[in-house]
Amino acid sequence: MTSNTNNSNYSNGNTNISSLLDRDGGDTNSGNVDFIFNSNQRLSITQQRIALPIYQYRKHLLYLLETNQTVVVVGNTGCGKTTQIPQYLHESGWTDGYRTIAITQPRRVAAISVASRVATEMNEELGHTVGYSVRFDEKVSAEHTRIKYMTDGMLIREMMLDPLLSKYPVVMIDEAHERSLATDVLLGLVKKVQGRRKDLKIIISSATMDAELFKQFFNNNITNDKSKDTAAIISIEGTNYPVDVHYLEQPTLNYLDTTLNTVIDIHNLQPPGDILVFLTGQEEIDKMVSSIQDRVDAQQQQQKGNKMKVNVLPMYSGLSINKQIRVFEKSGDPRKIRKIVVATNIAETSITIDGIVYVVDSGFVKIKSYNPTSGLESLVVVPTSQSSADQRAGRAGRNRAGKCYRLYTQDAFTKLPVHSIPEIQRSNLAPIILQLKALGIDNILHFDFISPAPTISLVRALEVLYGLGALNDNGQLTQPTGHIMAEFPVDPSFSKMIIQSEVLGCSKEVLSIAAMLNVQGIFTNHNHKARREFIVKEGDHLSLLNIYNAYTSKSSNGKTSAGPWCHEHQINHKAMQRVVQVRKQLEAYCHKYSIKVVSCLTNAAIKDATIPIRKSIISGFFTNAAHLQPDGSYMTIRDKHKLFMHPTSVLCSLANSPEWVLFHDVTITTKEYMKDITIIDPKWLYEMAPHFYVYEK
DNA sequence: GAGCACTGC
Structure with missing residues (x-):
């Protein structure tokens, strides 16, 4: 998780609500168009764009897209891929002839905020050349929009009206490594469209570990001659600082006690810098927040330990917006007060908190699981994957070199699964099977998913859809009931x-x-x-x-x-x-x-x-x-x-x-x-x- | 008498 440390474009310490949004493009700190370099020199938008790591790869990227059907872009948050690639495509003629680039996001806030950012960079009103489309909200112009950010679910819905995505010369699927249900379905669908539309270009943005999987999924080359590959990978060097990873020497029996002790040790022994702790759920987090506060209070009363104050805050999606925002506020002089955020997985993917130098990773996560036999979904706590652990560690290196404390042994890390189980393998599939049927995919059992959906889940979904009257005896969508249900x-x-x-x-x-x-x-x-x-x-x-x-x-x-x-x-x-x-x-x-x-x-x-x-x-x-x-x-x-x-x-x-x-x-x-x-x-x-x-x- | 990871159309 190390990368180049010699870049100079770190931003100043202003935080505001836009930090809620985990975007690349250099705006993770201020959200304003003018972000400030360490020399305090204000740069023009053009200068900012050129300073982004991805700019050096512009020509190569455009070349790869000309010569391949699919390009997998690997790059950290902050490299600029989400905001810049669509602009490069627009500038180099891909949108000529009233065509539009579609960029999908797993989350609505992300789609809206990136669109807004790019419109500002292009000095345009949102909803003109740059637009977005999410549920309940759309800012697009049929005539003028050339770059359209949308949720992946929205693009699937669009395919019901336009199965060949004929408006789009290029579809970019962002954050594909998160492997959400909608992203996985979309990957299968666009691959199918590519079979019928050789001119459709796909850009997949992914984290390092999954790049080869995506490339192989889209590569149509059946020969051993690599020069005939139809998919390519391009790696953009990110802006993350090195993170020192520490492991336990002996496994812990109680990760909550170990979490508490580790946080207190960091506070007492390590230089100033905020701490981010990953736990599994609301109840656990609320308890930990008060335990940390109590311990610090107790040691200060006894005049022991670090005299620095602490500001301990919880973070999970069930928290009210006002309480969530407190996590992004500056606690005060970082030499006098240390912010400690105790969060769920929300801090791994959905949000970025500025100023984190230390990460404490419990090694666990609470995920949805599905039992196709009983048809019941439930939440279970499981060990994280290696890629998840690396993502968590990376949160310590956003502003300067950081440290990550994994509360398990190095040996245990090597035994973790490399990837998390994709959502499609732990969900009730009835809703998406119905959508695929509505898109004319008849043989669901042979649909080309990037990771196969469990057969038993597929069968169960077909059974339920039949029971609901959405499918007939031949497994076809019923008219009009099935069609209406899918809509x-x-x-x-x-x-x-x-x-x-x-x-x-x-x-x-x-x-x-x-x-x-x-x-x-x-x-x-x-x-x-x-x-x-x-x-x-x-x-x-x-x-x-x-x-x-x-x-x-x-x-x-x-x-x-x-x-x-x-x-x-x-x-x-x-x-x-x-x-x-x-x-x-x-x-x-x-x-x-x-x-x-x-x-x-x-x-x-x-x-x-x-x-x-x-x-x-x-x-x-x-x-x-x-x-x-x-x-x-x-x-x-x-x-x-x-x-x-x-x-x-x-x-x-x-x-x-x-x-x-x-x-x-x-x-x-x-x-x-x-x-x-x-x-x-x-x-x-x-x-x-x-x-x-x-x-x- | 219990307490819910995170999303999306």
């Missing part, structure tokens, strides 16, 4: 439930429930207090609807009382605003496909309005039905999996446990818990999913 920007279970709700006359209510379930972090306290204040005895889905309706009665028609109302009921206002936005988008899709938005509450013919709503939910989530057992637990009907009711469910407060329930999802902690649960009549299962449940007397 909706939610998982197929949700789109099925929405389509069904029109038939049952309750689409207005079901849209609200779908939107509520699609937004995270609605409740601001642990026990979900508001659920009980808005309890509906049939269960959580209807209680969520009740909360949504109560919220909109406060927020609609220009009323301004929604904020205080949210605060009073311990509901996250930002999350509710997003619910409204998601619901609006879903309703727009309903109008597009002539799905009537009707209410069952105003329909006098419906005696119990909760019944059509609950039946609609079953039509999408019929796999998640469970039956009460004598010991108070539940057993899934499908594969006899033992589950418990989560204490935040409103059904927990009932005197008697309901016999039959439907749950939205499962979380595995001390036990396996069902979350968002609704009481059902088992007869409805046969009614709504006859192909899945057979009636037995």
Whole structure:
């Protein structure tokens, strides 16, 4: 992880919110166009661009793109690839004839911020020559936009309208080494397009370790003659400083104790410089933050250790924006106060914190895992991969030479997997299989994924899609149901439930429930207090609807009382605003496909309005039905999996446990818990999913 | 009576 140390373009210490965004292009520090060199000399935009490491490779890169179909660009954050390559292509004629370069990003903030940065560099308004396209937000001009930043999910969606990507002479897939689900799908898709469009150029931006994998995936040369390769790799030297990596001599039994001791040792023995600690989750991090603070306080009271003050801060995505921003603020004079940030993996990929000199790596990460047999997704703590560990270490070398303390032995490091398991190998594949079907990919089992999706996950996904009525007996997309389901920007279970709700006359209510379930972090306290204040005895889905309706009665028609109302009921206002936005988008899709938005509450013919709503939910989530057992637990009907009711469910407060329930999802902690649960009549299962449940007397 | 890594359409 060492690289050249003789570059001089380190920036000054200003930090602001734009540091939230982990971008290359030299702006990781100030986000302003004018960033300041150590000589305090302000440079013109042109001078800044020329100073970026990638500039020296400009000609070579353009040459490789002329002579290859695919170019893999390897370069650290900071080398300028994301902001500069599209401009080089634009300047050298690739966008002539009203053509556009597409650059995909795994995250929406990144797409927007890079587009904004590049527009500024080109002295243009955003949305003219340079634009972006992300969910809920788009700034592009059909006529003028030549460089378009977008999320990878958005480009997949565009392919439904234009399968050959005919607008684009070049597609650049950025941050491909992160191997997100959407990136992996996109890699397979663009390779397929390249087979039909020899003129389509692909640029993959990747970290060092994966470059060869990407090259081989796109290389069409079947001979041994390397001069006939159709893919090439170019390495850009980065701007990172060397990082000294330290390992434990003996493995630790308790990585949390070792983390605490290591942080205190660094603080007492090492020169000024901020510390970044990698742990696995919220609870762990909050505890560690107070332990570190307590230890430092204690030793200062005894007048021992380092007299420097500390500013210990947590960082994880569940934190409110205001608290997240504190991580990027200067703590004060770095000689007098040391900032210690305790973070999840969010600090490995999504954000860059300035001024970090020491990294403490626990060696663990919490990731999503999927069990195709039970169909359940859960979160598990696992050791990191080598590339992940190197990425973490690199966070210490952004401003000057740094140190990384790995809380495991060097031997253990060599035994770690080189790469993390790509998301596609640990996810429920039903949503992406449906999208691929809609893109005309018939033989899913033979789709060319860069890393193969597990066959059992594929089979399970096909089975669920068939059960939902999206695929017919021949595995083809049904008309119009399957096509409509693929278009909706939610998982197929949700789109099925929405389509069904029109038939049952309750689409207005079901849209609200779908939107509520699609937004995270609605409740601001642990026990979900508001659920009980808005309890509906049939269960959580209807209680969520009740909360949504109560919220909109406060927020609609220009009323301004929604904020205080949210605060009073311990509901996250930002999350509710997003619910409204998601619901609006879903309703727009309903109008597009002539799905009537009707209410069952105003329909006098419906005696119990909760019944059509609950039946609609079953039509999408019929796999998640469970039956009460004598010991108070539940057993899934499908594969006899033992589950418990989560204490935040409103059904927990009932005197008697309901016999039959439907749950939205499962979380595995001390036990396996069902979350968002609704009481059902088992007869409805046969009614709504006859192909899945057979009636037995 | 528990507590949720990170994203995206």
